Amino acid sequence: MDGSREDEARDARSELLGLCRFAAPGLARGVPREKAPADFHNGLGGLGRRGVVSLDDMARARARRAPDAREHLAQWAKGFADGYRSARAAAVPQVLDAREAAVPAAARRALAVYPDANALIRFPDRAGTVTDVAGPFTGDPSRRPSRGS
Incomplete structure (x- = not known):
């Protein structure tokens, strides 16, 4: 390291x-x-x-404190992680839309099934500062968002 x-x-x-x-x-x-x-x-x-x-670690920590999760910690943690992932995926296009950057339908679909949950949860924060629609996904903030992409 x-x-x-x-x-x-x-x-x-x-x-x-x-x-x-x-x-x-x-x-x-x-x-x-x-x-x-x-x-x-x-x-x-x-x-x-x-x-x-990691998202899994966050979910497990929350499950241990949730009174309704005591009997089914693993299932509760999975449900929390799935919901958190879905919410963060939905937030990316909302942030970019608010910035008047067109988000292609293919990008919206890809977010819904994005395989790396730990990267996905960082995308909405990045969407608020990038200058290109691809920025949250690539980390390349070198271009301005385009309205017709």
């Missing part, structure tokens, strides 16, 4: 540890049970969008 990846991994571990360190003492100090896990899961979502925590 090169130096920058090592630094990034160390920062991610430190941030994840910080989330845990905040949640546990918060509960001990009287932070409402609904609030501390919400902050933790919000932090996990941010780490997921940066590619640090």
Whole structure:
């Protein structure tokens, strides 16, 4: 692993540890049970969008805290992951549409079945800043969005 990846991994571990360190003492100090896990899961979502925590790991963490999931953790986590994936896939064209960038029908269909969930969850954030419709998918922000693509 090169130096920058090592630094990034160390920062991610430190941030994840910080989330845990905040949640546990918060509960001990009287932070409402609904609030501390919400902050933790919000932090996990941010780490997921940066590619640090996988969607499957986020889903398993949420399933462990969901009162209705206790008997069927794996199924609950899969349902959460599927729903999260679908929502993020639907958000990409919405963001690009709001920016008046035409999103081809083929791209919309491809998003619905995109195989890499961990990349997919980062696409809506990227769609807000790219200058080309292909940018969320390729990471190439070199061109302006075209309205007739």
